[in-house]
Amino acid sequence: MLITCPYCGPRDVIEFTYQGDGNRERPQPASQNLDAWNAYVYDRLNPAGDHNEIWQHSGGCRAHLRVVRNTITHEILSTEFARGGHKSTDSRAEGRS
Amino acid sequence: MAEQHLPERQSPLEPDYHPGSHGNFEHGVDVILSETRPGSILQLAAWPGEESRLIEIIRKVTGLALPDGAGGGVSSGGSAAFGFAPGKFTVLDEAEGLAQAFADAMTPAIGTLTDLSHGRTTIRIAGPKAEWVMAKFFAIDFALPAFPLGAGRSTNHHDIFAQIQRTGADQFDIYVFRSFARSFWKALCYASEEVGYEVQ
Numbered sequence: 001m002l003i004t005c006p007y008c009g010p011r012d013v014i015e016f017t018y019q020g021d022g023n024r025e026r027p028q029p030a031s032q033n034l035d036a037w038n039a040y041v042y043d044r045l046n047p048a049g050d051h052n053e054i055w056q057h058s059g060g061c062r063a064h065l066r067v068v069r070n071t072i073t074h075e076i077l078s079t080e081f082a083r084g085g086h087k088s089t090d091s092r093a094e095g096r097s
Numbered sequence: 098m099a100e101q102h103l104p105e106r107q108s109p110l111e112p113d114y115h116p117g118s119h120g121n122f123e124h125g126v127d128v129i130l131s132e133t134r135p136g137s138i139l140q141l142a143a144w145p146g147e148e149s150r151l152i153e154i155i156r157k158v159t160g161l162a163l164p165d166g167a168g169g170g171v172s173s174g175g176s177a178a179f180g181f182a183p184g185k186f187t188v189l190d191e192a193e194g195l196a197q198a199f200a201d202a203m204t205p206a207i208g209t210l211t212d213l214s215h216g217r218t219t220i221r222i223a224g225p226k227a228e229w230v231m232a233k234f235f236a237i238d239f240a241l242p243a244f245p246l247g248a249g250r251s252t253n254h255h256d257i258f259a260q261i262q263r264t265g266a267d268q269f270d271i272y273v274f275r276s277f278a279r280s281f282w283k284a285l286c287y288a289s290e291e292v293g294y295e296v297q
Binding site: 006007008009011012014015059060061062063081083 | 145167168181182183185236237250251252253256258
């Protein structure tokens with residue numbers, strides 16, 4: 001599996017570290033909304049298809065990346081620096097935070 | 098201020114650094130391995146949006162004009178610079194004291210300066226089979242069009258993080274953590290045996 005880092009270009013997956021589901025919305029640190037914290041920690045969409053993910057190019061430029069990966073084919077559909085906004089790949093994630 | 102007397106730097110490669118020809122060199126030596134021992138190795142990082150100001154500071158202090166683009170770099174005489182991550186650059190000089198030269202120009206508003214002179218070891222591999230040996234270690238394209246002269250790359254070999262700069266058509270400088278340098282050096286020597294190598 002190759003991931004195209006926006007800085008380094010295409011690199012083997014061995015250079016990258018998976019940082020988790022990219023659809024999570026972290027509640028404000030002071031939030032006492034237990035449902036929101038529960039959703040942040042436990043709820044996962046686990047789609048069979050396109051999936052928003054956060055990866056770090058830990059064995060290269062060390063940038064954090066927002067990656068869309070197809071969980072069935074492992075095709076990497078897009079990569080961009082994690083800094084900045086994003087859109088969910090899954091309509092079920094909308095309005096959940 | 099009294100003149101600083103820094104302890105003489107010792108090479109971590111020393112117990113396994115054996116000048117001379119080794120391996121399968123009966124038909125000629127196809128790679129030359131050496132340690133370049135630059136006096137200063139710095140890492141400069143710009144805050145987001147300050148990259149062009151940092152590139153200008155590097156040009157003023159070292160005279161090196163960094164080209165635009167990811168991994169762009171330049172190597173000239175005893176000094177070199179290259180980008181290794183977004184907004185981050187490695188700058189080196191054969192003389193010590195480069196950190197002091199940057200200290201005034203590098204204000205906190207622009208970014209950070211880290212002196213890695215004692216933290217990295219620089220290994221040079223040169224010769225007609227340099228690309229071949231490097232390709233056994235790192236899964237990146239070493240061909241000249243994909244990895245132009247002066248350019249830098251960040252990658253790793255079995256968790257030993259490495260920065261690589263192409264300093265000649267068939268020459269690469271590899272920056273590895275000093276504590277891993279001897280292990281990496283031994284692996285590089287084994288990998289070079291089949292083509293015949295000379296340690297200088």
